[in-house]
Amino acid sequence: MTAYLVKGVSVVGAAPTDLLIRDGVVAEVGADLAADGATVLDATGLVALPGLVDLHTHLREPGREDAETVESGSRAAALGGYTAVCAMANTSPVADTAGVVEQVWRLGREAGLVDVQPIGAVTVGLAGERLAELGAMADSAARVRIFSDDGHCVADPKLMRRALEYVKAFDGIIAQHAEEPRLTEGAQMHEGEVSTRLGLTGWPAVAEEAIIARDVLLAEHVGSRLHVCHVSTAGSVEVLRHAKARGVRVTAEVTPHHLLLTDERAETYDPVYKVNPPLRTGADVAALRAALADGVIDIIATDHAPHAVEDKECEWAYARPGMLGLETALSIALDVLGPEWDLIAERMSRTPARIAGLEGHGLDPAPGVPANLTLVDPAARRVIEPAELASRSRNTPYARMTLPGRIVATFLRGEPTVLDGKAVK
Amino acid sequence: MIRHLLSGGDLDAATATQILDTAAEMATVAGREVKKLPALRGRTVVNLFYEDSTRTRISFEAAAKRLSADVINFSAKGSSVAKGESLKDTALTLQAMGADAVVVRHPASGAAHRLANWVDGSVVNAGDGTHEHPTQALLDAYTMRARLGRLAGLSVAVVGDVLHSRVARSNVLLLSTLGAKVTLVGPPTLIPVDIAQALAPGTGVCYDLDTVLPTSDVVMMLRVQRERMNDSYFPSAREYARRYGLDGPRMRRLPEHAIVMHPGPMNRGMEITPEVADSPRSTIVEQVANGVSVRMAVLYLLLGGNNS
Numbered sequence: 001m002t003a004y005l006v007k008g009v010s011v012v013g014a015a016p017t018d019l020l021i022r023d024g025v026v027a028e029v030g031a032d033l034a035a036d037g038a039t040v041l042d043a044t045g046l047v048a049l050p051g052l053v054d055l056h057t058h059l060r061e062p063g064r065e066d067a068e069t070v071e072s073g074s075r076a077a078a079l080g081g082y083t084a085v086c087a088m089a090n091t092s093p094v095a096d097t098a099g100v101v102e103q104v105w106r107l108g109r110e111a112g113l114v115d116v117q118p119i120g121a122v123t124v125g126l127a128g129e130r131l132a133e134l135g136a137m138a139d140s141a142a143r144v145r146i147f148s149d150d151g152h153c154v155a156d157p158k159l160m161r162r163a164l165e166y167v168k169a170f171d172g173i174i175a176q177h178a179e180e181p182r183l184t185e186g187a188q189m190h191e192g193e194v195s196t197r198l199g200l201t202g203w204p205a206v207a208e209e210a211i212i213a214r215d216v217l218l219a220e221h222v223g224s225r226l227h228v229c230h231v232s233t234a235g236s237v238e239v240l241r242h243a244k245a246r247g248v249r250v251t252a253e254v255t256p257h258h259l260l261l262t263d264e265r266a267e268t269y270d271p272v273y274k275v276n277p278p279l280r281t282g283a284d285v286a287a288l289r290a291a292l293a294d295g296v297i298d299i300i301a302t303d304h305a306p307h308a309v310e311d312k313e314c315e316w317a318y319a320r321p322g323m324l325g326l327e328t329a330l331s332i333a334l335d336v337l338g339p340e341w342d343l344i345a346e347r348m349s350r351t352p353a354r355i356a357g358l359e360g361h362g363l364d365p366a367p368g369v370p371a372n373l374t375l376v377d378p379a380a381r382r383v384i385e386p387a388e389l390a391s392r393s394r395n396t397p398y399a400r401m402t403l404p405g406r407i408v409a410t411f412l413r414g415e416p417t418v419l420d421g422k423a424v425k
Numbered sequence: 426m427i428r429h430l431l432s433g434g435d436l437d438a439a440t441a442t443q444i445l446d447t448a449a450e451m452a453t454v455a456g457r458e459v460k461k462l463p464a465l466r467g468r469t470v471v472n473l474f475y476e477d478s479t480r481t482r483i484s485f486e487a488a489a490k491r492l493s494a495d496v497i498n499f500s501a502k503g504s505s506v507a508k509g510e511s512l513k514d515t516a517l518t519l520q521a522m523g524a525d526a527v528v529v530r531h532p533a534s535g536a537a538h539r540l541a542n543w544v545d546g547s548v549v550n551a552g553d554g555t556h557e558h559p560t561q562a563l564l565d566a567y568t569m570r571a572r573l574g575r576l577a578g579l580s581v582a583v584v585g586d587v588l589h590s591r592v593a594r595s596n597v598l599l600l601s602t603l604g605a606k607v608t609l610v611g612p613p614t615l616i617p618v619d620i621a622q623a624l625a626p627g628t629g630v631c632y633d634l635d636t637v638l639p640t641s642d643v644v645m646m647l648r649v650q651r652e653r654m655n656d657s658y659f660p661s662a663r664e665y666a667r668r669y670g671l672d673g674p675r676m677r678r679l680p681e682h683a684i685v686m687h688p689g690p691m692n693r694g695m696e697i698t699p700e701v702a703d704s705p706r707s708t709i710v711e712q713v714a715n716g717v718s719v720r721m722a723v724l725y726l727l728l729g730g731n732n733s
Contacts (some may be wrong), residue, residue: 188534196623199534199556199594269535313513315533317554 001414003027003038009048009375011365013341019048021371024414029367041419043375046408049345051083051372052330053352053361055175055253056150056229056301058322059085059116061107062100063092068306068392070104073326074113076304076391078417080326081374081407082114084353084361085304089121090151096121096132098140105142113417113425117356120144122163122174126152131163138170145357148175150229151276153211155181160215164224173225173251173355176215178236179277183207188317190263190278198266200316203278205233212236216243216250227355228252230303232277234287241296251355253301254288256332257323257397261285265397271312271319272397275305278321289336292347299352302329306393324396327389330376331403339378360413371414380406390423426726429541429548433559433598434624441603445567447722448715454491455718464725465494468525473515473540474551475501475531480689480713481551485528485560488720494728497524512536516543525728529553547727555589561688562595564719566603568708569643571715572684577604582637584610584669585647585696586658588617592688593647594624601625608641610634611669614658634669638678645686646671646696662695672698676706684708 003022010016011029018033019026054077060068068076070087077085087104089095095104101118108116120137124130126149137144147167154160154176163174184207189195191202212228216239219226231237231252243250257275262282265273273279291297305322312319333344345364353362360370383402386394410418417424426443427435436444454460470489474482482498489496499519512531519527526547529537534554541548552558570576581600587593587609597607601624608629609616621628631637638644649669651662659665666672671685679685685697685706693699702709 193619193623196617196620197594199554199591201555202617269538310511314511315531315539316535317533 004411004416005033005035005038005040006043006048006375007040009043009046011048012345013047013339016044019365021411021414024371026365026367026369026371029365041409045379046375046377047341048365049081049341049374049376050349050362050364051374051410051412052081052348053356053358054082054085054302054304054326055146055299055352055356056303057085057087057326058090058305059087059104060306061091062103064308066392067308070107070116071111071113072390072392073304073306074108074111074116075423076326076389078113078410078412079390079407079423080328081330081376081410082326083372083374083410083412084115084117084358086117086119086146086356088150089119089148090126094121094125095119096124096126098133098136101137101142101144102140113423114412115358115361117358118142118144119146119148119175122147122149122154123159128152128155128159131159131166134163134167134172135170138172145170145172146175146227147172148177148229150175150177153177153179153181157214157218161218161222164219164226165222168224171357173227175227175229176211177229178208178211178215180207180210189266189274190280192263192281194263194266198269200266205235205280208233208277209235209239212239216240216248219250220246220248224249226250230255230258230277230301231288231297232258232280232284234284237287237291237296240291244296251298252296253299254292254297255303256300256325256329258288259285259292259336260332261397266316269316271314271316272323272395274316274319274321275323276321293337293343298347299355300329300333300347301352302326306391307395308393312395322395324389324391324393327391328384328396328398328403330407331382331405334378334405335403371411373411374407375409377406377408378404380404382406426729428727430559430723430727431537431541431548431550432557433562433595435559436599436602438602441563441566441599444563444719444722444726445570447726448567448718451721451725452715452718455714460491461493462491463493465489465492465728468494468728469497469523470494470526470528470724471497471499471519471524473499473519473527473529475536476552478530478552481530484713484716485551485720487717489724491717492721492725494724512539513543516540520544526724549723549727552591554591556591557595558591559595559599560716560720560723561592562599563723564712564716565596565645565686565688566599567715567719568686568712569684572708573642573682576600579605579642580640581605581607581643581645582610582641583607583645583647584634584671586615586649586653587611587620587647588615590647596645597624597628601627608637610637612659615653634675635678638675639680641679642683643686644671644679644683648688648690648692649696651692651695666695670696670698671701673700676701676704679706686712688712
């Protein structure tokens, strides 16, 4: 195992120092450390962050390996500064058994670029009818703790209550895709002025807010942990603020695209902007940004959703919803939050690692801590070129946009997965 | 001239008026024994229809043929579309065949916009999902102008399922541009609350048909699909007809000069009674005839017929 001496790096925005990485851990932190045989990386001007943790990633394997594989998605994650990702359950077959979650977990280990933590489905086949074997997935080698039917809402209130209660036995958490299905039949984009003009069926904000309101009450009633996926509306923020003030054990995520883009993007009818929940209004974006800063929203999660070209190069209504996110998330956080490194570390690493219960992740570089970290060049600006992304898919909504920040290096347990901005393997 | 006609909003007042004036010239052709002009000889117009719409297709077909264009009808049935060919691949095929214009009817909103990215020729939106149908709005405007002598200052009530109506959207955009005052009428479930802001700020909304009738110069009845009542937009066809249908007594509350329009096909007894549809106020048959003239004008102008 090679040792690395990272020279002159700012750890989470602090004054420059040196980091010695050896034997998988941060061995020493301090000024003018001796190389002592370690490979020296000049990190002048760079910022070291705890390796980013994504609570919401679609890796598409098994089933849609043409869109993404565990390996290609892991590489995209490492290039985005991530050291751990939580893989959503809506694969084919669905990750609703110990067998499938162990397969995904094993593929992640084999790729060895990030820690891939499978999420298990709440219900069999994501059908929303009966509970999947949550305990078997929890007890499997994948040690599943997060359960989600993401892509579908656990709409049945009784089933949602049971799921919330059941996972308490192994400190599990239900991550809800909040979408009242009866209010979003045929929905194509945010319901509002733009959908009215474009003649696309609307996805009303209330369909999200009503489910979050119900679920925080259920979580309070049974004393369980609830995580709300991809919060997208100002009204949802208010429901969450109220719930947190009451002490409900609820956490919430926002995606980079909901922090940056609005429903007006749909005016091109280019389905690269089709996503679920949909892009909302400027007022929603402002509320989400404020909530991320003040902590009502706990984390940024990418909802990285690769799709094959033919699933996006078509009519809007026939396109699959979803956008790439792993390789651009940090840049968007930097764009939206500014160089608030402690806040970025909190929202993109420490808190998601804590919610997911990932040991060794989300820890600031310090002596003895597992060397899961990433080095960011905050001064760099880059133009996003879809063809240059490591993902197998090209459905980035940021094509040809100039974004701040660049990931220079990423370390997973002391081993570089990215060096000089390029994937090591 | 614009390259594509995708939306009623693509047209400024001058361009829209140019199309209507050109259509008036084209209409004289229909009165001749030989109904044909050589303007588009050697040009190819493709009618790409993903929905059954015989009336719109034959209207465009007649328009193109009267201008001597070669017409290819490409319908979703009996073509590779049924085998799952994508819109893009179909577009590239049409492109390779040298289509100068593609007239597209499609069940998905925005399909015409997508198509315009993939072909070099002009795209004419002949109805995309619940979005727009701009040549319908042009023929409606033409009909109003022909009957009432003007468009500026007219009060036009558009009645029915505005939410799902591509005819309504295109009419609001075009008529507002041309200075008419549009009021949308229907049950609140079928009129988006933000429609005025979304389309044209001067647009009115009223949930009571009887209120608007005495001051309307034009009443345009939209087709209402009976299936909508199964999705709780209204309780029953009978209740809809009672509240928003145009029957004889309601028609008699209109000003003397007012006309009644319908884009067809009609549900007689639902949104309009036979007495109204067949009355002298009804322009429904004229609209069909005017459709050919207006579509001739659109194809002629888009394909640069005035330059050749």
